[in-house]
Amino acid sequence: MEDNAFKRDCRKNIRAVHDAMDVLSGKWKVSIIAVLCYSSQQRFSEILSNVEGISNKMLSKELKELESDKLVKRTVLSTQPVTVSYELTPYGKSLKDVIMHLARWGTEHRQEIIAG
Amino acid sequence: MEDNAFKRDCRKNIRAVHDAMDVLSGKWKVSIIAVLCYSSQQRFSEILSNVEGISNKMLSKELKELESDKLVKRTVLSTQPVTVSYELTPYGKSLKDVIMHLARWGTEHRQEIIAG
DNA sequence: CCGGATCCCGTCTGATACTG
DNA sequence: CAGTATCAGACGGGATCCGG
Numbered sequence: 606m607e608d609n610a611f612k613r614d615c616r617k618n619i620r621a622v623h624d625a626m627d628v629l630s631g632k633w634k635v636s637i638i639a640v641l642c643y644s645s646q647q648r649f650s651e652i653l654s655n656v657e658g659i660s661n662k663m664l665s666k667e668l669k670e671l672e673s674d675k676l677v678k679r680t681v682l683s684t685q686p687v688t689v690s691y692e693l694t695p696y697g698k699s700l701k702d703v704i705m706h707l708a709r710w711g712t713e714h715r716q717e718i719i720a721g
Numbered sequence: 722m723e724d725n726a727f728k729r730d731c732r733k734n735i736r737a738v739h740d741a742m743d744v745l746s747g748k749w750k751v752s753i754i755a756v757l758c759y760s761s762q763q764r765f766s767e768i769l770s771n772v773e774g775i776s777n778k779m780l781s782k783e784l785k786e787l788e789s790d791k792l793v794k795r796t797v798l799s800t801q802p803v804t805v806s807y808e809l810t811p812y813g814k815s816l817k818d819v820i821m822h823l824a825r826w827g828t829e830h831r832q833e834i835i836a837g
Numbered sequence: 838c839c840g841g842a843t844c845c846c847g848t849c850t851g852a853t854a855c856t857g
Numbered sequence: 858c859a860g861t862a863t864c865a866g867a868c869g870g871g872a873t874c875c876g877g
Binding site: 781 | 839840
Binding site: 632660662663666686687 | 849850851852857
């Protein structure tokens with residue numbers, strides 16, 4: 606591989622990684638997406654109990670950001686009382702592969718992570 | 722797939738994802754790791770120029786955290802003046818696969834990311 | 838050259854309480 | 858049920874100057 610081609614590719618990929626993190630940074634976003642990967646169409650309170658440790662305030666905020674990034678679709682159901690359901694958009698679903706790799710890495714290296 | 726097995730697996734994976742993000746959260750960490758993936762043994766100033774937009778303070782801080790998480794190895798070279806080189810540990814290198822998937826996703830979805 | 842130390846302000850986040 | 862409001866402390870991150 607030539608050095609210039611390498612460096613061009615390198616910078617391009619680093620920018621790509623940074624772009625991706627722009628959307629995924631945030632303490633809970635990846636967890637929320639992971640939860641929605643495992644079961645689509647979840648209500649607010651379901652997500653709240655599935656993401657251990659998150660507060661309703663944070664969940665509300667991060668869901669709003671994910672929605673405005675077009676990763677998540679919010680649907681209000683006219684029930685009594687009102688319920689709201691969240692699901693991944695096709696765009697959001699495209700993250701499934703990345704999330705799975707993250708999960709695998711986290712599983713394989715749990716010991717090292719905790720030890721650190 | 723049975724529902725209980727599914728849910729057990731689900732929670733386990735969500736925890737794994739959260740664990741992984743514990744180590745990777747931070748505005749620049751993934752970018753730094755990506756940079757080190759593409760060329761091992763880089764000096765502080767090299768990383769500084771390869772990660773666009775980062776300040777020396779942030780680089781210093783995040784490198785320190787990555788080091789204490791055992792993802793990065795720091796080596797002081799007794800040159801004049803002193804130079805310091807950073808490289809990924811084998812543990813850090815195990816993230817290469819994840820980073821590559823992130824880069825691919827970021828490349829494929831650059832338009833959507835920027836549009837949002 | 839490789840950072841460390843300090844100042845400083847804005848953002849993030851948890852706890853708690855409240856509303857339609 | 859699905860959020861919003863408010864307060865207060867923690868944290869992030871830029872600028873700048875300093876030391877080995």
